[in-house]
Amino acid sequence: MIKILFVCLGNICRSPTAEGMFRQHLNKAGIRDGYLHNIYIDSAGTGSWHVGKAPDSRSQRTAKKHGLDLSDLRARQVTLQDFVDYDYILAMDKENLNNLKAMAPKNSKAKLELFMNYSENCPGITEVPDPYSGRDDGFERVFNIISRGSEGLLKYIQQKYTL
Ligand code: 4NP
Numbered sequence: 001m002i003k004i005l006f007v008c009l010g011n012i013c014r015s016p017t018a019e020g021m022f023r024q025h026l027n028k029a030g031i032r033d034g035y036l037h038n039i040y041i042d043s044a045g046t047g048s049w050h051v052g053k054a055p056d057s058r059s060q061r062t063a064k065k066h067g068l069d070l071s072d073l074r075a076r077q078v079t080l081q082d083f084v085d086y087d088y089i090l091a092m093d094k095e096n097l098n099n100l101k102a103m104a105p106k107n108s109k110a111k112l113e114l115f116m117n118y119s120e121n122c123p124g125i126t127e128v129p130d131p132y133s134g135r136d137d138g139f140e141r142v143f144n145i146i147s148r149g150s151e152g153l154l155k156y157i158q159q160k161y162t163l
Pocket residue numbers: 008009010011012013014015045049130131132
C-alpha cells in the first residue's frame with residue numbers, strides 16, 4: 001500500500017484541500033483509496049491549535065464552488081508514527097517541510113518533500129502560500145495552486161505504481 005500524508009500548519013486550509021482534491025482526482029481516475037485499497041491518503045498539521053476542527057469555512061466555500069466537499073475532514077496534528085507509517089509526507093511550504101525534517105525520528109521511512117515538487121507547468125511556484133490571515137481571494141489562488149500539484153502527483157503515482 002502507498003500512503004501519502006499532506007501537511008500544512010493548521011490542517012484546516014491547505015492540506016485538507018489537498019487531501020480532498022487528490023482523493024477526487026484518484027476517484028475520477030478510477031482509483032479507490034482507503035485501508036481496503038492500494039493507496040491511503042490523509043492530511044495533518046504541524047501545529048495543534050485546530051485539532052478536531054472541520055476545514056476553515058473559507059476553504060470549504062472555495063472547494064464547494066469547484067464541486068469538492070471538505071466538510072467531513074477533521075484536523076489532526078502530525079505524529080512521530082506518521083514518519084514510519086507514510087511513504088510520502090508532502091509539505092505545503094518550506095517552513096513546514098523544515099519543521100517536519102527537524103521532528104523526523106531516526107526510523108523515519110517517509111520521503112519528506114514539498115507538495116509542489118510534483119506539479120507540472122507551474123514555473124516559479126514551489127510552495128502553497130498560507131491563506132489563513134490574508135484576503136478571501138487568497139483561497140481561490142491556493143485552490144488553483146493545489147489543483148496543479150494534485151494533477152502532477154496523480155501522474156507521478158500512476159506512472160510509478162500499478163494501482
Ligand atoms: P493551514 O492555514 O496551515 O493552511 O491550515 C493556517 C491555519 C491556521 C493558522 C495558520 C495557518 N493559525 O495560525 O491558526
